[in-house]
Amino acid sequence: MAGQAVAARGPWRRLVPVPLWEQPRRLQHEWRPSPSDQPIQMENPYKEPPKKCVLCGISVDYKNVQLLSQFVSPHTGCIYGRHITGLCNKKQKEITKAIKRAHVFGFMPVMFKDPSFLTDPKICNVKYPE
Amino acid sequence: MPRYELALILKAMQRPETAAVLKRTVEALMERGAIVRNLENLGERSLPYKISKHKERHRRGGYFLIDLEGPPSIVSTMMDHLGRDIDVIRRAFIKHPVSKTEECSGIIPVNYEDKLIAKKK
Numbered sequence: 001m002a003g004q005a006v007a008a009r010g011p012w013r014r015l016v017p018v019p020l021w022e023q024p025r026r027l028q029h030e031w032r033p034s035p036s037d038q039p040i041q042m043e044n045p046y047k048e049p050p051k052k053c054v055l056c057g058i059s060v061d062y063k064n065v066q067l068l069s070q071f072v073s074p075h076t077g078c079i080y081g082r083h084i085t086g087l088c089n090k091k092q093k094e095i096t097k098a099i100k101r102a103h104v105f106g107f108m109p110v111m112f113k114d115p116s117f118l119t120d121p122k123i124c125n126v127k128y129p130e
Numbered sequence: 131m132p133r134y135e136l137a138l139i140l141k142a143m144q145r146p147e148t149a150a151v152l153k154r155t156v157e158a159l160m161e162r163g164a165i166v167r168n169l170e171n172l173g174e175r176s177l178p179y180k181i182s183k184h185k186e187r188h189r190r191g192g193y194f195l196i197d198l199e200g201p202p203s204i205v206s207t208m209m210d211h212l213g214r215d216i217d218v219i220r221r222a223f224i225k226h227p228v229s230k231t232e233e234c235s236g237i238i239p240v241n242y243e244d245k246l247i248a249k250k251k
Binding site (some may be wrong): 050053088107 | 234
């Protein structure tokens with residue numbers, strides 16, 4: 001009865017603290033770090049959303065010549081490369097295929113850019129040699 | 131579901147003649163077992179370049195778009211048929227573009243170093 005009352009008070013506190021050699025020790029090869037200290041494995045919460053190219057979410061069609069003409073040189077009618085347009089792989093391929101189709105089907109001029117689209121806003125960062 | 135799209139460029143003609151050409155084209159399509167869904171007129175505009183067809187040099191043309199559903203055998207027969215029509219400047223069959231704005235996940239940075247090192251099997 002007295003023992004039960006003693007146990008109810010709380011964890012047993014010794015008069016002399018436990019010496020180092022009597023503390024519970026684990027073998028070095030079996031040592032497991034205490035779980036509370038280690039960092040929790042999680043995905044980077046500060047990750048930025050992936051960058052989107054200009055045409056992300058816009059469907060490319062061979063019929064809208066205005067959109068296709070924005071990726072074509074005004075002087076020669078050449079299709080600009082990926083390093084100039086800044087498009088992702090998928091969209092660059094789609095644009096190229098659509099431009100080629102528009103050329104063959106007779107929707108878009110080949111050797112130059114349609115004059116009515118010359119004043120369109122510039123998407124590609126073309127650098128002409130000095 | 132629309133299976134094919136026929137982009138047609140017709141000679142710049144008066145309205146009744148254009149109507150006659152379109153009528154016989156659609157009839158030819160229906161004869162071969164196609165279902166014509168829609169016929170759009172994209173207007174009469176000047177061609178992007180001069181096209182010589184059937185011993186004539188064309189500068190203007192009427193653009194038409196027909197979406198139809200039909201058997202795959204229709205493509206070669208119709209291209210043949212339209213090639214013999216004098217009023218048709220250019221014809222083109224395409225699989226109907228299923229216009230759906232796919233969720234573009236954005237530009238994923240490619241790890242070029244991993245590609246350089248040959249993978250040991």
